[in-house]
Structure formats: structure tokens, C-alpha cells
Amino acid sequence: MNASYMLKPGATIGVLGGGQLARMIALAAAPLGLKAHIYAPEAGSPAFDVASTHTQAAYDDLAALERFARSVDVVTYEFENVPVYTADFLAGHVPVHPGAKALGITQDRLEEKTFVSRLGIETAPFAAVNSVAELEQALQEIARPAVLKTRRFGYDGKGQVIIREGDDLAAAFTAIGHQPAILEGFVPFECEVSVVAARTGDGRFAAYEVTQNEHRHHILYRSTVPAEVTPAVEAVSREIARRIGEALGYVGVFAVEMFLVVVDGTQGLIVNEIAPRVHNSGHWTLDGAVTSQFEQHVRAIAGWPLGAVERLGRVEMTNLIGDEADEWLAVLDEPGAHLHLYGKEEARPGRKMGHVTRIFEE
Amino acid sequence: MNASYMLKPGATIGVLGGGQLARMIALAAAPLGLKAHIYAPEAGSPAFDVASTHTQAAYDDLAALERFARSVDVVTYEFENVPVYTADFLAGHVPVHPGAKALGITQDRLEEKTFVSRLGIETAPFAAVNSVAELEQALQEIARPAVLKTRRFGYDGKGQVIIREGDDLAAAFTAIGHQPAILEGFVPFECEVSVVAARTGDGRFAAYEVTQNEHRHHILYRSTVPAEVTPAVEAVSREIARRIGEALGYVGVFAVEMFLVVVDGTQGLIVNEIAPRVHNSGHWTLDGAVTSQFEQHVRAIAGWPLGAVERLGRVEMTNLIGDEADEWLAVLDEPGAHLHLYGKEEARPGRKMGHVTRIFEE
Numbered sequence: 001m002n003a004s005y006m007l008k009p010g011a012t013i014g015v016l017g018g019g020q021l022a023r024m025i026a027l028a029a030a031p032l033g034l035k036a037h038i039y040a041p042e043a044g045s046p047a048f049d050v051a052s053t054h055t056q057a058a059y060d061d062l063a064a065l066e067r068f069a070r071s072v073d074v075v076t077y078e079f080e081n082v083p084v085y086t087a088d089f090l091a092g093h094v095p096v097h098p099g100a101k102a103l104g105i106t107q108d109r110l111e112e113k114t115f116v117s118r119l120g121i122e123t124a125p126f127a128a129v130n131s132v133a134e135l136e137q138a139l140q141e142i143a144r145p146a147v148l149k150t151r152r153f154g155y156d157g158k159g160q161v162i163i164r165e166g167d168d169l170a171a172a173f174t175a176i177g178h179q180p181a182i183l184e185g186f187v188p189f190e191c192e193v194s195v196v197a198a199r200t201g202d203g204r205f206a207a208y209e210v211t212q213n214e215h216r217h218h219i220l221y222r223s224t225v226p227a228e229v230t231p232a233v234e235a236v237s238r239e240i241a242r243r244i245g246e247a248l249g250y251v252g253v254f255a256v257e258m259f260l261v262v263v264d265g266t267q268g269l270i271v272n273e274i275a276p277r278v279h280n281s282g283h284w285t286l287d288g289a290v291t292s293q294f295e296q297h298v299r300a301i302a303g304w305p306l307g308a309v310e311r312l313g314r315v316e317m318t319n320l321i322g323d324e325a326d327e328w329l330a331v332l333d334e335p336g337a338h339l340h341l342y343g344k345e346e347a348r349p350g351r352k353m354g355h356v357t358r359i360f361e362e
Numbered sequence: 363m364n365a366s367y368m369l370k371p372g373a374t375i376g377v378l379g380g381g382q383l384a385r386m387i388a389l390a391a392a393p394l395g396l397k398a399h400i401y402a403p404e405a406g407s408p409a410f411d412v413a414s415t416h417t418q419a420a421y422d423d424l425a426a427l428e429r430f431a432r433s434v435d436v437v438t439y440e441f442e443n444v445p446v447y448t449a450d451f452l453a454g455h456v457p458v459h460p461g462a463k464a465l466g467i468t469q470d471r472l473e474e475k476t477f478v479s480r481l482g483i484e485t486a487p488f489a490a491v492n493s494v495a496e497l498e499q500a501l502q503e504i505a506r507p508a509v510l511k512t513r514r515f516g517y518d519g520k521g522q523v524i525i526r527e528g529d530d531l532a533a534a535f536t537a538i539g540h541q542p543a544i545l546e547g548f549v550p551f552e553c554e555v556s557v558v559a560a561r562t563g564d565g566r567f568a569a570y571e572v573t574q575n576e577h578r579h580h581i582l583y584r585s586t587v588p589a590e591v592t593p594a595v596e597a598v599s600r601e602i603a604r605r606i607g608e609a610l611g612y613v614g615v616f617a618v619e620m621f622l623v624v625v626d627g628t629q630g631l632i633v634n635e636i637a638p639r640v641h642n643s644g645h646w647t648l649d650g651a652v653t654s655q656f657e658q659h660v661r662a663i664a665g666w667p668l669g670a671v672e673r674l675g676r677v678e679m680t681n682l683i684g685d686e687a688d689e690w691l692a693v694l695d696e697p698g699a700h701l702h703l704y705g706k707e708e709a710r711p712g713r714k715m716g717h718v719t720r721i722f723e724e
């Protein structure tokens with residue numbers, strides 16, 4: 001795709017994945033005059049309900065992928081675990097954004113940390129671990145408590161184990177399934193923050209204000225904006241996102257999850273993870289910013305001007321996890337609260353069923 | 363339907379009509395966890411693209427209507443010219459909102475004016491006209507210029523003719539097709555305003571602020587809020603909407619179009635028309651109010667609490683008519699402008715292709 005590439009209204013966006021992120025991308029595409037074609041393996045995927053077309057097929061079904069590619073004008077995805085060969089195959093037919101580079105790096109925690117670290121951006125101390133012996137060695141340099149994580153396919157706290165003084169290392173390596181892993185030093189952080197940003201093919205960039213995130217049971221529980229950070233940290237957070245986006249040649253919306261640390265009374269940021277997609281910690285932008293992250297993503301992959309990222313007040317976004325979605329009526333009854341349900345039929349524990357945004361005057 | 367009727371997330375809203383209003387109703391239903399089933403005769407209807415299901419069939423296809431009725435939990439419509447017998451037939455299977463009473467009255471300009479007038483609310487002077495002789499007689503009471511309109515199926519200035527001094531009455535009656543008609547006196551108004559309001563089955567009511575409307579070639583061109591009215595007129599406008607909604611036993615969102623007149627230096631309101639549906643002059647609420655008219659309509663017909671109607675700034679909504687939609691890129695490039703395209707393929711002259719909202723700080 002060259003820099004002058006630009007979709008026109010009437011074009012179709014293909015989305016790999018059919019969950020709530022794909023659903024909200026499709027809902028944002030429609031007012032811009034774009035159609036959505038959702039590709040997902042699961043029957044009854046939430047995004048199917050709001051898209052003009054859907055394909056229910058596996059990510060390795062090349063025939064279905066080819067038909068999909070031929071029916072759309074650009075492909076994007078809602079989750080970073082799309083197989084790279086799927087993205088590569090599609091890219092042979094149609095522009096795919098974000099590209100294989102961003103996908104490849106962010107699918108592997110070791111590659112990701114290495115990439116960020118080489119940009120001169122601070123990360124937690126880390127080391128590659130492929131055996132119990134390597135784990136033992138890594139623990140010579142990285143103080144306990146430390147976190148052992150699989151390099152690939154981890155999310156919401158799965159595929160990781162904390163190693164404390166006296167813990168059995170073989171058992172820890174077994175706990176994560178004897179997979180190629182990364183050991184990360186524990187960062188004594190004040191809180192978790194994230195920056196959601198967008199970049200276009202010709203290098204335009206826009207970042208939302210840094211967001212403060214509160215997790216429960218390893219799942220995002222609440223995001224608030226503004227975060228309790230100094231103006232300097234606010235500026236640094238955007239600069240970090242800008243440099244990461246630039247180095248990835250990124251097209252679309254992405255999130256950088258960071259730890260806010262305080263050293264000698266001064267706030268600093270340590271990058272934890274890059275998500276090459278719209279992000280739960282950016283859901284507040286749906287009602288709380290001039291342009292939502294979903295519209296912004298669509299604008300970016302369409303080659304269009306980015307939208308304004310100004311905030312509309314003090315914003316709070318709370319996830320509705322599992323049976324918390326039963327609170328829907330109370331949310332509807334609360335003046336100014338915005339309900340967002342994802343259309344999922346079964347409210348399993350830990351499942352993200354929806355979220356609520358609340359905008360307050362500052 | 364009794365007052366305690368309430369949909370639950372996962373339910374399906376059936377919408378008669380597949381244009382932009384149905385499309386925006388479907389887009390508003392999704393975040394509330396509701397599915398949409400669109401019923402429309404036209405292939406490629408804009409609302410089909412964002413609904414989980416659609417039926418392409420005629421409004422008098424009873425077999426298709428019955429299947430439709432059995433697949434949804436409530437039926438609503440996007441335009442007032444749905445045949446009353448269609449609404450009646452559906453109501454035998456499933457709740458239909460707004461109901462047949464609102465539909466019947468608003469489909470007939472004479473019935474509508476009579477209804478409003480009997481509520482003690484001011485309208486333009488009017489008289490029934492079924493022949494050239496009756497037209498002549500009516501012109502004895504109603505001064506020229508006056509407007510001769512068909513009683514039924516008129517919109518955007520179609521089916522009406524202005525009668526001035528010296529005009530040929532037989533020609534005028536021919537111009538509107540010799541149909542049952544109404545003669546309306548000309549009202550020397552300052553501007554046109556409208557109130558968009560919502561009412562629930564148990565009588566809860568909420569009205570947005572009165573909106574000032576500018577027409578071009580009989581089609582809405584621009585709406586602005588706040589309107590240039592006194593606080594007294596603002597209050598009266600809502601009270602008019604409340605009484606009309608009450609008298610119709612209305613459920614859902616409706617609009618009351620009014621003329622703002624000035625008599626002896628004092629502003630007053632004259633009701634022109636009732637639209638039993640979401641309304642073009644309420645499109646500003648999509649980005650300019652806490653709750654959009656589309657979400658509000660869904661809440662009302664679902665039996666849910668109504669949302670907050672507060673305005674988020676000074677708002678301006680401009681329609682994109684015909685090839686004005688070619689301006690989409692300039693709109694995207696304007697900070698803070700919100701583009702809403704309707705997904706229509708062909709930009710015929712006079713066709714509503716989209717709209718733009720702009721929110722300004724006050």
C-alpha cells in the first residue's frame with residue numbers, strides 16, 4: 001500500500017475475529033459509509049449481528065480466506081493471535097493492516113521486549129527461558145519475585161506463573177507447559193497505564209490521553225482518564241507510543257500498556273506490552289472522546305484523516321464481567337451512563353460481556 | 363402491552379423500512395445488546411448492512427409479515443406511511459410501537475390537524491377539500507396565499523401546491539391529482555422549529571430541546587440547537603409534545619414540527635405536523651446529546667428507562683443531499699465534525715445521503 005492509498009465510502013472492511021472489538025469496529029465503520037465483512041471460526045460471533053457479510057470458517061481455511069480477501073478492500077483484525085501465515089496469505093490479495101511485522105513482534109513476548117528495549121525504551125528486566133536450567137540461570141540476574149511467561153499466546157494472565165523465594169523451578173516451568181518462555185523481573189509499579197494511539201500509512205500520528213487502568217483477577221476492571229500522572233509523563237507516554245508506531249511502520253490503532261513507577265519521587269514509565277489492535281483500555285473513547293478508537297482505527301486503515309482525540313470530560317470505563325452484565329437495567333437507569341453490551345449469549349465467569357462509560361464534568 | 367412489559371438484552375427489534383432511520387435505529391440497538399431484523403421491499407436497503415437479519419418483501423406480503431412477526435420481540439417503523447393494515451396484522455402477533463392510532467392520525471393531514479386542534483393546540487387554519495367547489499368555498503374562509511395538500515402520503519413538499527391570488531383552482535386540484543385534500547392557510551412564520559420527544563408505555567416522557575430548522579427546496583437542510591426562542595417558548599414546545607404524546611398513547615420517539623411566529627412582539631408556536639418516528643431534525647442528538655434519539659426510541663419501545671436528553675454544546679446538523687455527499691473527505695478532515703453516511707449507492711438529486719454534526723462549546 002502506498003501513502004496515497006485511500007478507501008472510498010461503499011468499500012468493505014474485512015475483520016478477522018468476531019468478538020466485541022470486531023463488533024465495535026463494524027459499528028464505527030457504518031456511519032463512515034463503509035461495510036464490514038467479519039471472518040471468524042465461531043458460530044454466533046457477536047460481530048456477525050452488525051456486519052453486512054460474515055464468513056464462519058477457520059483461520060487456516062485457505063479457500064475461505066481467499067474468497068474473503070477477494071470480497072473486501074482492506075483486512076484488519078481484532079486480536080493479535082491471528083496466525084502470521086494467515087495475515088501473509090491475505091496480504092497477497094489485499095492490504096492487511098496492521099501488517100505482519102507488528103503481528104509477528106507482538107505475538108512473541110521475547111521479541112516484543114527485545115524490540116522495545118532496542119528502541120531505548122525501558123522495559124522490565126527480562127531473559128529468554130527454554131529450560132529449567134535457563135530459568136535457574138536467568139534468576140541469577142533477575143531478582144525474585146519474577147514472572148515466568150510463555151512467549152506466545154498469553155492474555156488476561158493466562159500462561160504465566162509468579163516465582164517467589166523457595167518456589168520449585170521445575171514445577172513453574174511445568175505450570176506454563178514447558179514452552180519457550182520469558183522471565184520478567186517484577187516491577188514495583190504505582191499503577192498500570194496505557195496509551196491508545198493511531199498511525200496512518202503516511203506517518204500521521206495521534207494519541208489519546210494516557211489512561212489509568214485497574215485490573216481484577218488479571219482482567220481489566222476499570223479505566224479512568226485523566227490518569228494521575230505529571231504533564232511530563234503524559235508527554236513521554238505519547239512519545240513512547242509515537243516511536244513504537246514509527247518503528248513498526250504501523251497502520252491502525254494500537255495500545256501500549258505501561259507501568260507507572262516512582263523512583264526518588266519522580267514518575268517514570270516502563271513498557272509492559274504492545275497490543276496491535278483497538279484495546280479495552282480505549283473503550284472510554286466511545287463516549288468520552290471526539291473520535292472513538294474504533295472510528296480512528298477505521299480512518300487509519302482506510303487511509304483517511306485521523307479524527308480529533310480530545311476528551312469530553314473526566315471519563316470512567318468499567319467492564320461488565322460475567323454476571324455483572326445482569327446490572328444492565330441499573331446502568332440504563334443511571335443518568336449519563338452509557339451501556340455497551342456485546343451481544344454474547346452466555347455470561348461465563350471472567351467473560352467480558354459489556355462495559356459502561358461515565359462522563360463527568362471536570 | 364402492559365406497562366410492565368420490558369425487553370431483555372438478546373431480544374430482537376423488528377423494523378419496517380430499510381432506510382437511514384432504520385439503519386441508525388439498528389446501530390443504536392446493538393450497544394444495548396439488542397438485535398435488529400429489518401423488513402423492507404427494496405433490495406440493498408441501507409439498513410440491511412447493519413442488522414443481524416433482514417427480510418426483503420412487500421408490506422402486503424402477509425406470509426412474510428407473519429414470519430417476521432414471529433422472529434421479533436417488538437415491531438417499530440421508520441416512516442409513517444406503513445399501511446395501517448400491516449401494522450394491525452403485525453399487532454396480532456407482537457407489540458407494535460408506535461401503535462395504529464398514531465399511525466392512522468399522522469397518515470392523514472386532515473385527521474392530524476383536527477386532532478391537534480381539538481387538543482387546544484394552535485394550527486394553521488385548515489379545511490377539508492374534496493372537490494374544486496369545496497376548494498372555492500374553503501378559500502372564502504382561508505386567505506390566500508394558501509396551500510392545498512393531499513391528505514395522505516405527502517413528504518418533503520410533494521403532493522402540495524400553493525394557491526395565490528388569481529390562480530386557477532381547477533388546475534391546482536389537478537396538480538395534486540384530484541385526491542382528498544386539505545387547504546391550509548399560510549402562516550407568516552419566523553422560522554421552523556421542532557421538538558423530538560420520547561414517551562414510554564407507562565407514561566414517562568422526555569423531550570430534547572427545541573431545534574431550529576432551515577429547509578431548502580422543501581428538504582431539511584440544517585438544524586441548530588439551541589433555537590432562537592425565549593425560555594417561555596422552549597417550555598411551551600415541550601408541553602405541546604407532552605400533550606400530543608399523551609393523547610396518542612404514544613410509545614417511542616416522535617417529532618412535532620412547528621412554526622415559530624411573532625405576534626405583537628411575542629413569540630408563539632403553531633403546530634404543523636407530527637412525525638410518529640425518529641426524525642431528521644433529531645439527528646443532532648447522535649453526537650450532540652447524552653442519549654441519541656435512536657437509542658431513546660429503542661429504550662422507549664423496549665420498555666426501558668429513558669436516557670438523559672441534555673445537550674453537549676451548541677450543535678449544528680447539516681444534511682448531505684445528493685452529490686453533497688462527495689464532500690465526505692473534507693468533513694473527515696475537519697476537526698470535531700462527525701460524518702454520518704447512510705450507505706446509499708446512488709446519489710440522486712434530492713436524496714438524503716448522509717449528514718454532518720458539529721458540536722461547539724457555548
